Amino acid sequence: MLSDGRIVQRPLAKMACLCCGAAFHASGISSAEVRTIYDDAYALARSSPKSDAQRARAYCNWIRAECAAPLNILEVGCGSGALLRELLQAWPAARGFGLDPALPETDPSNERLRLARGFVEDIPDDAGRFDLIIAVNVIEHTEAPATFLRALRSRLAPDGRIVIICPEARPPNLELLFFDHLYSLTQAALLAASSAASLAAKRQVSAPREIGDFQMVVLEAHAADATTPPAGPPPELLAERNGYLGRWAGLDQILLERSASAARLVAFGGGQTAALLRAYAPKTWSRVDAIAVDDPTEAWTLGPAVVPYQDIVQHPGCGVLVATSPHVQAVLAERLNRDGLQPITWNDLIPR
Numbered sequence: 451m452l453s454d455g456r457i458v459q460r461p462l463a464k465m466a467c468l469c470c471g472a473a474f475h476a477s478g479i480s481s482a483e484v485r486t487i488y489d490d491a492y493a494l495a496r497s498s499p500k501s502d503a504q505r506a507r508a509y510c511n512w513i514r515a516e517c518a519a520p521l522n523i524l525e526v527g528c529g530s531g532a533l534l535r536e537l538l539q540a541w542p543a544a545r546g547f548g549l550d551p552a553l554p555e556t557d558p559s560n561e562r563l564r565l566a567r568g569f570v571e572d573i574p575d576d577a578g579r580f581d582l583i584i585a586v587n588v589i590e591h592t593e594a595p596a597t598f599l600r601a602l603r604s605r606l607a608p609d610g611r612i613v614i615i616c617p618e619a620r621p622p623n624l625e626l627l628f629f630d631h632l633y634s635l636t637q638a639a640l641l642a643a644s645s646a647a648s649l650a651a652k653r654q655v656s657a658p659r660e661i662g663d664f665q666m667v668v669l670e671a672h673a674a675d676a677t678t679p680p681a682g683p684p685p686e687l688l689a690e691r692n693g694y695l696g697r698w699a700g701l702d703q704i705l706l707e708r709s710a711s712a713a714r715l716v717a718f719g720g721g722q723t724a725a726l727l728r729a730y731a732p733k734t735w736s737r738v739d740a741i742a743v744d745d746p747t748e749a750w751t752l753g754p755a756v757v758p759y760q761d762i763v764q765h766p767g768c769g770v771l772v773a774t775s776p777h778v779q780a781v782l783a784e785r786l787n788r789d790g791l792q793p794i795t796w797n798d799l800i801p802r
């Protein structure tokens with residue numbers, strides 16, 4: 451599955467680097483194929499506007515906690531531009547330039563904010579240099595992380611900083627399932643790519659709990675190309691990844707068994723995790739006859755009709771496939787039980 455929920459008919463077979471632990475596709479994916487993913491059809495930035503805005507606020511707070519106020523910000527892979535807007539509100543003296551090949555078809559540019567369509571290599575020459583460059587959940591989509599970082603470095607003002615945010619690779623988590631994640635980057639892999647791009651890490655941190663399994667590295671230009679080989683991945687990492695993907699491979703059968711007694715099956719949750727169940731637990735998903743959500747305007751188009759949660763509360767005993775990220779399933783199950791429904795969770799098998 452791609453990160454916006456589209457299904458591609460390709461196997462999810464991964465290999466890992468024995469030096470840095472980065473995981474990547476076992477069978478090559480061509481540059482042309484990668485580029486076609488991010489066109490008008492790539493819907494992630496426009497699928498759930500309220501959640502997008504909420505995430506942008508959380509990322510803005512995290513970045514502000516780690517960086518001094520800049521004057522010129524470049525965001526590569528800016529999605530909808532929501533994060534740049536938040537940052538400009540927080541830093542009133544700053545200007546922002548955002549670039550994304552799948553920028554939604556609106557033109558919200560203004561005096562302080564310029565948004566354009568394009569990949570990292572399309573940053574226009576007249577854009578100048580930036581004292582803060584950010585890329586949030588983008589580097590794992592690129593064909594060569596070090597080349598991507600080199601391109602960012604070439605736009606850095608003297609004493610500027612680059613902030614890279616991307617999924618944590620360890621412990622393995624949902625990010626391993628997205629076909630357009632060409633890399634799962636361990637902290638060592640991120641440092642190795644930075645070093646190969648003549649960038650030094652000033653700080654490397656994990657995300658605050660509310661953001662989830664993500665990491666940040668703050669980089670600055672390094673005069674010499676002082677590439678230091680990474681120490682090597684922990685030996686358990688390969689087994690952890692195999693175990694994780696194996697549990698996903700067996701999930702459909704287990705969910706069929708857990709939902710067997712339910713005459714009717716509804717999914718609770720209509721976002722990225724629901725899309726993962728559609729892709730990787732297709733037999734169970736084919737039993738789902740409606741998607742219940744608190745806010746129907748935020749639901750992705752995943753096949754079954756979307757209904758407000760209150761509608762299914764009218765059907766006590768209804769089986770509810772919990773289709774939200776594993777870490778909130780326990781709390782949701784309590785709510786569904788209180789409302790007389792029959793929750794079907796899977797966070798005991800796949801905790802993240």
Ligand SMILES: C[S@@+](CC[C@H](N)C(=O)[O-])C[C@H]1O[C@@H](n2cnc3c(N)ncnc32)[C@H](O)[C@@H]1O
Binds near residue numbers: 453488527530568
């Ligand atoms: C997972 S989305 C993240 C979007 C946004 N930063 C956010 O966090 O909501 C990844 C984004 O990277 C963009 N992207 C992929 N490859 C890119 C590249 N080589 N250069 C610039 N942007 C790229 C995609 O179009 C997509 O919008």
